Amino acid sequence: MKIAWGISGAGHLLRESVEVMEKLKEKHEIKVFLSRAGEEVARMYGVLKRIGDFPIVRESKQGYAFPSCGAFNLGKFDVFIISPATSNTVAKIRLGIADSLLSCCATQALKSKVPLILVPTDSKPIIETKAPDGQVFKIYVRKIDLEHLEALKKEGTIIVEHPYELENILERLL
Numbered sequence: 001m002k003i004a005w006g007i008s009g010a011g012h013l014l015r016e017s018v019e020v021m022e023k024l025k026e027k028h029e030i031k032v033f034l035s036r037a038g039e040e041v042a043r044m045y046g047v048l049k050r051i052g053d054f055p056i057v058r059e060s061k062q063g064y065a066f067p068s069c070g071a072f073n074l075g076k077f078d079v080f081i082i083s084p085a086t087s088n089t090v091a092k093i094r095l096g097i098a099d100s101l102l103s104c105c106a107t108q109a110l111k112s113k114v115p116l117i118l119v120p121t122d123s124k125p126i127i128e129t130k131a132p133d134g135q136v137f138k139i140y141v142r143k144i145d146l147e148h149l150e151a152l153k154k155e156g157t158i159i160v161e162h163p164y165e166l167e168n169i170l171e172r173l174l
């Protein structure tokens with residue numbers, strides 16, 4: 001499969017997402033779309049170099065119109081995965097805002113019937129996560145963020161709790 005893989009600025013599930021990307025690379029063609037915040041956070045969690053081993057579109061090198069998102073309209077990808085997906089990017093996609101690399105790509109994917117899979121960081125009421133230095137802390141997810149996920153699900157977006165589930169989901173899409 002031709003996979004477009006969005007990485008947003010989330011620390012939660014970031015290392016696990018990179019691990020899964022590296023595994024799926026053996027079977028699939030993957031191009032990474034990296035948000036500006038994603039680049040900063042990946043550097044903090046020590047995985048930016050590994051992400052740089054993939055063909056990559058960096059938001060930090062783009063203008064405001066995101067021509068690279070046109071690839072979704074032109075049928076260049078079979079699926080768009082965003083893992084991890086920040087609450088910011090999820091909210092924009094749900095509300096139809098397309099002013100960042102990932103929200104613009106997701107909008108074009110949806111408008112061109114390309115399946116969209118999100119692995120949101122804020123997927124249940126309480127999340128336990130780790131700071132870049134390994135310190136564990138809790139996030140109390142807002143109701144609005146959970147509502148966004150429910151609304152996107154109703155529209156046909158596939159919502160996944162953990163990147164480790166992605167391989168099975170892709171098998172089903174084949």
Ligand SMILES: Cc1cc2nc3c(=O)[nH]c(=O)nc-3n(C[C@H](O)[C@H](O)[C@H](O)COP(=O)(O)O)c2cc1C
Pocket residue numbers: 007008009010011012035036037038041044085086087088089100102121122132
């Ligand atoms: C170290 C670090 C970790 C972060 N982790 C998360 C996260 O797990 N989930 C989240 O929703 N935002 C997280 N953020 C905040 C986002 O990076 C911020 O909202 C950013 O604007 C998101 O932009 P993007 O959605 O375009 O990538 C984190 C920020 C930092 C500095």
